[in-house]
Amino acid sequence: MIPRALASATLKPIVLSLLAEGESYGYEIIQRILDLSDGQMQWTTGTLYPFLHSLENEGLVEAYWQAVENAPRRKYYRLTLSGRHALLQEKQQWINVNRILMKLWGPSPELAWT
Amino acid sequence: MIPRALASATLKPIVLSLLAEGESYGYEIIQRILDLSDGQMQWTTGTLYPFLHSLENEGLVEAYWQAVENAPRRKYYRLTLSGRHALLQEKQQWINVNRILMKLWGPSPELAWT
DNA sequence: GTAACCTATGTTGACTTTCAACGTAGCCCG
DNA sequence: CGGGCTACGTTGAAAGTCAACATAGGTTAC
Numbered sequence: 001m002i003p004r005a006l007a008s009a010t011l012k013p014i015v016l017s018l019l020a021e022g023e024s025y026g027y028e029i030i031q032r033i034l035d036l037s038d039g040q041m042q043w044t045t046g047t048l049y050p051f052l053h054s055l056e057n058e059g060l061v062e063a064y065w066q067a068v069e070n071a072p073r074r075k076y077y078r079l080t081l082s083g084r085h086a087l088l089q090e091k092q093q094w095i096n097v098n099r100i101l102m103k104l105w106g107p108s109p110e111l112a113w114t
Numbered sequence: 115m116i117p118r119a120l121a122s123a124t125l126k127p128i129v130l131s132l133l134a135e136g137e138s139y140g141y142e143i144i145q146r147i148l149d150l151s152d153g154q155m156q157w158t159t160g161t162l163y164p165f166l167h168s169l170e171n172e173g174l175v176e177a178y179w180q181a182v183e184n185a186p187r188r189k190y191y192r193l194t195l196s197g198r199h200a201l202l203q204e205k206q207q208w209i210n211v212n213r214i215l216m217k218l219w220g221p222s223p224e225l226a227w228t
Numbered sequence: 229g230t231a232a233c234c235t236a237t238g239t240t241g242a243c244t245t246t247c248a249a250c251g252t253a254g255c256c257c258g
Numbered sequence: 259c260g261g262g263c264t265a266c267g268t269t270g271a272a273a274g275t276c277a278a279c280a281t282a283g284g285t286t287a288c
Binding site: 004005010025026027045046050051062071072073074075 | 234236237238239240244245246
């Protein structure tokens, strides 16, 4: 299992990246992260729902309700332009942090970027 | 500036890595991280000192007081065997998280692992 | 028809982490 | 002797996390 601090640090980039691929909603995002991480990242609704609300308050995403046949209604989230900028920034910050760790660990074949 | 969550996620691996290179003490560790990150990671004593105490409680480091000429005494920290194992684990977890992000971002030349 | 489970959104209360601010103290410089 | 640096530490307020709870519609199986 990935430790809380590390999962926490990647929540924003991951959610923004998923939404960059297309609109989605809370419940699905939780499942997709669980799937993407082979079960190593298990976000709960108590974390993700408030987090999505904060993204909305920051203007990084827009939300709308969608009625669905034979299922509860869903609250879909869509990236805004501002959200796309934020995603680029997140990627850049990841690169910066990586550079710092590489200063300590050195280039390692087992860490190859693939 | 690196966001809090990301800095937080790297504190443990960075401190363990620094101590793997040799013994050090709180005040110096703060300076070395500041230097290593080109000023992007500014840990305060309110965070680092309690964190070092928790590493000690976990048995990852050992501490001893050292008197110094013309300066206040220092509390030096040294990695234990258990701490070395923890460092390896931290590296592995970083690799895992990286793999997850790469699934989303794909191999990118600008992210080359050097 | 009802129990069990899944989808889907949300809140709450307890816990942990973080940080600016403060406190203590020794040293050096002008 | 005031200012700044080194060096350890704590505190109180704010923020983040999560198990648990609440609500509600749907399906499956018996």
